[in-house]
Amino acid sequence: MSGREFSGFDMNTLTEAVSPQPFDALRSTARSRRHRSVAMVAVALVALAGLAVLPLVAEPDRAAPADPATTSDAQFSQFTLTGPNSGVDVRQDGCVVRFAYTGDGGRSWSDWDAARFEGARCAAGTAAGTPGSGTDFFVLGERSYLVTDSGLAQLSTDYGRTWRDADAAIVAVPAFPATARPVLCGFGCRPMLEPLAVDPSSGTVYRLTATAPSWRPLFSLYPAADGSIWATYQRGSADGSTVARSADRGATWTSWEVGDDGNVITAAGLDNREGYVLTQSSDGAVRLLRTTDGAKTWTDTGADLQDQMPYDLTVGSDRSLLAITPGEGTDSDRRGRLLVSRDDGRHFTVAREYGRLVGAVSVAPGYAWLFGRDDGSTGEPDHLIVTTDATTWTRFTLKP
Numbered sequence: 047m048s049g050r051e052f053s054g055f056d057m058n059t060l061t062e063a064v065s066p067q068p069f070d071a072l073r074s075t076a077r078s079r080r081h082r083s084v085a086m087v088a089v090a091l092v093a094l095a096g097l098a099v100l101p102l103v104a105e106p107d108r109a110a111p112a113d114p115a116t117t118s119d120a121q122f123s124q125f126t127l128t129g130p131n132s133g134v135d136v137r138q139d140g141c142v143v144r145f146a147y148t149g150d151g152g153r154s155w156s157d158w159d160a161a162r163f164e165g166a167r168c169a170a171g172t173a174a175g176t177p178g179s180g181t182d183f184f185v186l187g188e189r190s191y192l193v194t195d196s197g198l199a200q201l202s203t204d205y206g207r208t209w210r211d212a213d214a215a216i217v218a219v220p221a222f223p224a225t226a227r228p229v230l231c232g233f234g235c236r237p238m239l240e241p242l243a244v245d246p247s248s249g250t251v252y253r254l255t256a257t258a259p260s261w262r263p264l265f266s267l268y269p270a271a272d273g274s275i276w277a278t279y280q281r282g283s284a285d286g287s288t289v290a291r292s293a294d295r296g297a298t299w300t301s302w303e304v305g306d307d308g309n310v311i312t313a314a315g316l317d318n319r320e321g322y323v324l325t326q327s328s329d330g331a332v333r334l335l336r337t338t339d340g341a342k343t344w345t346d347t348g349a350d351l352q353d354q355m356p357y358d359l360t361v362g363s364d365r366s367l368l369a370i371t372p373g374e375g376t377d378s379d380r381r382g383r384l385l386v387s388r389d390d391g392r393h394f395t396v397a398r399e400y401g402r403l404v405g406a407v408s409v410a411p412g413y414a415w416l417f418g419r420d421d422g423s424t425g426e427p428d429h430l431i432v433t434t435d436a437t438t439w440t441r442f443t444l445k446p
Contacts, residue, residue, distance in 0.1 A: 125444060126185035127410065127432075134185045135445040141168035143183050143193055145206040152429070152443030161206025165195035182237040186229050187244035190251055194237040203249030216242070216251045221297035226252050228269040228296075230410060232312060232358075235264050241277060241296055259299035260288035268314050269411055271361070276315035276341075278323070280304075287325075291341040293318035300341045308333075312359045314367070314411075322367065322391055324351075324359055334391050347391035354394075356385065360409035363434035367391050368414040373399040379424045382408070382416040386436035397436035401427060415442075 127133045131151040137144045137158065145161040148154060165181040183193045189205045192212060199212035222228060226243035241264065243252045258264075260279035265287070268276040275296055280287035287304040304310055308327045315321035323335050323344070332351050335344040356369035366388045373383030373396075380403040385394040401418030404427060408415050412434055417427035428446070431439045 128188040132188055136183055136185060138181065138183065141165040141181055143181055145191060146445050147205060155445045163193050163200065163206065163209060167196035167198060184238050186242060186251060187246055187249065189249040190244045192237060199237065201251060203251065216253050218255045219252050220255050221295040222252055228267060228275050230267060230269060232266040232407060235266065240264055241267055241275065254296045256297055259290035259301040262288055266313055270315035270317050271411060272317040274315055274318035276313050276321050278310045278313050280309055289313060289323055289341055291315065291321065293340065302341050302344065314359045314361050316361050316365055322359065324356060336391055349391055349394060358407060358409040360411060360414055362436060363412050366436060368409060368436055369394065370408045370414060372403050384414055384416060384436060400431060
């Protein structure tokens, strides 16, 4: 496995992906997926197409020396698509996190050492994501990156060139400004512990001063195309879940309790009235629920997803539902599969199988993608194909 470590699911994970499982096991799998994930932070990527991009300079000011990374077993990568043709690739090796940027669909990339962070408090060799003893990271936007160094949060708003204390740098507001885009997150959201939004023109990051809609920790956040925010909060299978929706940029929330016998796997909102949540009960039953009154009441769509459990759910550009799920193939060569529903989540059909199933988040508001290699092998992906409607596809090249 190369440095990117875009690994596919192992045998145990694949078994879990296609069969009912206790929610705690699913949550554990989801957390591990996020740490070698592909994420999206834009609400509407089309709106980013016209933004000017400031290139990374070859020798920027750094908060850490440019020494080679400490060798450890904690190596993995995360790719974040920040616009139709822009993205940030991240590689972590122990306590060192490196960021590379592209603005032309992956045809050219900045150098890995153009932006980096090295944890001064991090214990070398500690597995990433281990609470309080290593480094973790999250790409909030095209130029805004969050890292934690043994629990101490640091923020960069200049493409990773310089870093500041995150608590002091993040601006507290009663509601997110109209120019700020709420940050998509999922599977526990760490190290993002609360809803955040980013102004793409300046990189400024905002947090809310309003009381959270649940005592549970933030588990996922989905920004709908109209600016409404759909969030889930949960801690464990015995504690139930809260689904919350805000139509006023986070100032106030409408919430719904899933109950002690059910937990939310993922949620997606079409607008401030219509949304979906994928849930799993304590006995393993999977349901897709729909609301049309802003999260006040929910109904079961009746979709049969028990044998092809989606990990990722999003809304396409044509208001269809798109989901990523394991496809056909052997345990070492499992295909990635995109499902689509055009009847409000009642039925899903296979739109495409492509490449190897990668343990990575593969959807965003308005977008879904599958990974592949040009040579058709099952090794590390070298590109992804992106769709907005499960019909047309475009290519994005990953950093070599």
